[in-house]
């Protein structure tokens with residue numbers, strides 16, 4: 732038995748909000764097997780981003796444990812955690828977060844430089860080809876479409892050969908066709924063994940994953956394996972409705 736890529740137990744995260752403490756996560760358990768593509772869905776404010784940030788070592792939880800391939804993140808001091816993020820985790824953001832002054836190639840190579848390693852031009856070229864941008868390595872982000880920029884960002888996330896790629900709404904800023912390209916790319920990577928955890932609010936995006944986990948008010952309330960978009964949409968509609976009812980009930984107090 733090998734450890735799952737991600738194992739999360741009793742994860743809690745509390746923020747000190749202006750109107751008092753906010754419990755963004757209230758005891759989340761989650762296993763993501765190696766090579767799986769997992770989607771996380773839930774109404775706005777249900778804790779998706781907080782969960783992703785805790786799982787990726789970007790935020791320290793209030794309670795509970797996160798293990799990355801058997802490594803307990805809470806046992807690491809900040810320099811070691813930073814090293815783990817640089818070497819073992821890839822991150823894809825909704826707004827791409829490419830550096831505008833750097834070419835696609837230079838953006839892809841940046842995580843290696845930040846880790847004190849030299850770039851490897853063959854690897855960069857292979858990654859560019861893998862994301863369908865073999866001819867675009869010398870372009871700057873401003874010369875690329877949104878979908879192309881996000882594919883550069885995916886290549887950048889892969890350059891260190893991370894154990895897990897985390898993506899927070901990676902298609903949220905894309906038109907439908909570009910979104911499908913990026914999702915197809917993520918699916919292809921997962922089929923080749925890359926573990927991926929993606930937050931999305933789009934049932935079609937979630938249908939590319941092997942499993943969908945539904946969050947509501949800081950708790951995992953449901954899961955669907957081999958999710959069909961229609962089933963995901965139905966489940967989400969129920970969750971959003973009950974979240975709105977709860978918010979209205981609070982507002983009416």
Ligand SMILES: Nc1ncnc2c1ncn2[C@@H]1O[C@H](COP(=O)(O)OP(=O)(O)O)[C@@H](O)[C@H]1O
Nearest residue numbers: 746747748753755774775776777778779780781
């Ligand atoms: N830095 C923060 N400070 C205070 N409250 C926060 C902070 N980040 C998130 N929250 C709160 O935690 C809850 C979950 O937020 P988040 O994880 O961003 O949800 P989602 O990504 O599902 O929309 C929300 O109530 C949000 O307002």
Ligand SMILES: [Mg+2]
Nearest residue numbers: 776779780781
């Ligand atoms: Mg979010």
